[in-house]
Amino acid sequence: MATLLPNTFLFLPQPSSSSSSQRPDPKPNLSDHPTLSLLDQCTNLSQAKQIHARMLRLGLFFDPYSASRLITALTLSPSTSLDYARLVFDQIPHPNLYSWNTLIRAYASSPNPRHGLLLFSLMLQRGLHRPNKYTFPFAIKVASELAALSEGRALQGMAVKLGLDSDVFVLNSLIHLYASCSDLDLAHQVFVRIPQRDAVSWNSMITALAQSGRPEEALELFGEMEADESVRPNQVTMVSVLSACAKKGDLEFGKRVRSYIERNGIRCSLTMNNAMLDMYGKCGALEDAQMLFDEMTERDSVSWTTLLFGYAKCRGFRAARSVFDRMPDRDIGSWNALISACEQSGRPNDALALFHELQLTTSEVKPDQVTLVTALSACAKLGALDVGRWIHAYIKKQGFELNCHLATSLIDMYSKCGDLDKAMEVFQSANLKYKDVYVWSAMIGGLAMHGCGKAAIDLFLQMQEAKVRPNAVTFTNVLCACSHAGLVDEGRLYFSQMLPVYGVAPLASHYGCMVDILGRAGLLEEAVDLIEKMPIPAHYSVWGALLGACRVHGNLEVGELASKRLLELEPDNDGAYVLLSNIYAKHGRWDDVGKLRKLMKEKGLKKEPGCSSIEVDGVVHEFLLGDVSHPLSREIYSKLDEVASRLKSVGYVPDLSQLLRDVEEEEGKEQALHCHSEKLAIAFGLISTEAPAPVRIVKNLRICGDCHSVAKLVSVIYDREIVLRDRYRFHHFRKGECSCKEYW
DNA sequence: TTAGGGTTAG
Secondary structure, three states, X not given: OOXXXXXXXXXXXXXXXXXXXXXXXXXXXXXXOHHHHHHHHOOOHHHHHHHHHHHHHHOHHHXXXXXXXXXXXXXXXXXXXXXXXXXXXXXXXXXXXXXXXXXXXXXXXXXXXXXXXXXHHHHHHHOOOOOOOOHHHHHHHHHHHHOOHHHHHHXXXXXXXXXXXXXXXXXXXXXXXXXXXXXXXXXXXXXXXXXXXXXXXXXXXXXXXXXXXXXXXXXXXXXXXXXXXXXXXXXXXXXXXXXXXXXXXOHHHHHHHHHHHHHOOOOOOHHHHHHHHHHHHHOOOHHXXXXXXXXXXXXXXXXXXXXXXXXXXXXXXXXXXXXXXXXXXXXXXXXXXXXXXXXXXOOHXXXXXXXXXXXXXXXXXXXXXXXXXXXXXXXXXXXXXXHHHHHHHHHHHOOOOOOHHHHHHHHHHHHHOOOHHHHHHHHOOOXXXXXXXXXXXXHHHHHHHOOOHHHHHHHHHHHHHOOOOOOHHHHHHHHHHHHHHOOHHHHHHXXXXXXXXXXXXXXXXXXXXXXHHHHHOOOHHHHHHHHHOOXXXXXXXXXXXXXXXXXXXXXXXXXXXHHHHHHHHOOOOHHHHHHHHHHHHHOOXXXXXXXXXXXXXXOOOOOOOOEEEEEEOOEEEEEEOOOOOOOOHHHHHHHHHHHHHHHHHOOOOOOOHHHHHOHHHOOOHHHXXXXXXXXXXXXXXXXXXXXXXXXXXXXXXXXXXXXXXXXXXXHHHOOOOEEEEOOOXXXXXXXOEEOOXXXX
């Protein structure tokens, strides 16, 4: 990555005779000038402009110290314009170091921190000032905001050259910098080398751990801080510790923190109450959260949103909506919390409706990156490509920077909506300058679900060339790619390398993938062997993968073992009964099939109903087996009859074998097969969309064998591409063939 | 001068 900083720091100027402090050179004759005193009382931009004009008339503006006072007033007062401050700065004939520092600091907390680094570079290029111990914390903060690791490291290098690397402010800033760049090792290296750690050093490291998904270590570090007698935990420490408790879900620790605060007389603030509210909510202690909320004398939109999320977690979406409706002010964060609560509770359609409501009902609150990421996630779940495309266009139109979060969501949305080319286009976009592990993993996952195993592995290798370290998700996707493409040797290789080569301990889900790879390839013994040697408890998904493989290969003995184990872990898993009965049926053991069905009925278990959806003009239409609820139902069934007769004319015979699992379907099997949800969706797609656009279907379960054959034939007879996403992967039907090459 | 609260990606 190209650095923004030139190599001018090799030729750093000698110390200037002027001040090396961040106090603007007090010149006795000017510091109490009445015009400058006015600056301290200045509250808005127009007043500042008047004072600026007066300073120009009096010639005061050409004195560096007076000019620095103006810059300070322009950047520190809440209602001023940074652009105006910059215009003024550029007019100062000889800005002093204080002015440079002040402006860099202002950029650090502005929407465009990048200008801060550019200004720092300009200062070095001019060569009149040498950055001091105040410059570095500001410049490093800019780098933190940008998560600019290489620039940050360059800044650290400069600080070392200038002998400022033992300054505790510089070091504390570096901890925050490296944490922002997700490099906790570097952050910790800085932390341990600070000779005299102050509260900020500790707080920075505790926060870094809490915010990087390592709340246990954050709490441990707080313990060490308490043991250090040279430093006292303060309000900020409490906020970070409460946040760690919330993330860990540790109510007991959270309550101890509350009494610690009271015992040590740490003053409560709004931020601290909000952090505590969040802790209660995330730990499921809703009554405590509500009680605290009721006691709070001051509340802001964060308090309300935190309460809203607590309700969403403990009482469900309706309760969250009722908090939302009672909120006095709703900012974009409140909307995002509501949309996200909805999306995460398995209601992606409602989440998109809320996204729509946000745009229709308010003009002041605009969607931000979080809104878009959440909405894209809902589109991905639904396979809502039109809405997803619209959001992509919105991102471009509004000028959102294509950062890793947005790129990951777009890649995932396009992949899951069946447009792999578009996903790849986002991945390769020139606007995406740096790709983090999420972006790479999403693209590998996209290729995997479309059955492009070799391409996925190739990308995995490219990722390593780019020096991006794979994580657990990356491996899930790589193994998934191997599974869908039947790449057994590659699967074995990468699975065996996970811990020794990449330092990623395989989770139960990785074992599940590996069992899937081996099982599908018919290597059932090896799969069982792998499960028996697992160093961690086998999750139900591991046995599920084995059972699925037994169904494919009709292995009764291993199948019985797998279902037994699966049901021990998940007694109400309907899939286990269905798969096992399927295997019995394949062997003609109808008595056992009957027994299983009876057992399911006794337990009140029902096979999850198959549901297929298709998006037309931004509206998602859902179909169940034999569904007649669609307004165009008559046309759909008439199309289905036409399809059936054209299929028969080319010699198609329905495949009834997979129907044997459902007792309800025994009568009129062929009829039931005829109106499977995926066939209804295909028929609707044929009448409501035009070639060459593919018919895109999303199914909640695995596609049935007969529907798979029908889709292949329809793709030839009607010369239409059908893209179908099932529970596990994509099937692209083109000219009578499927991209899965029958390996599914 | 540096550190802190709600909502986001598999």
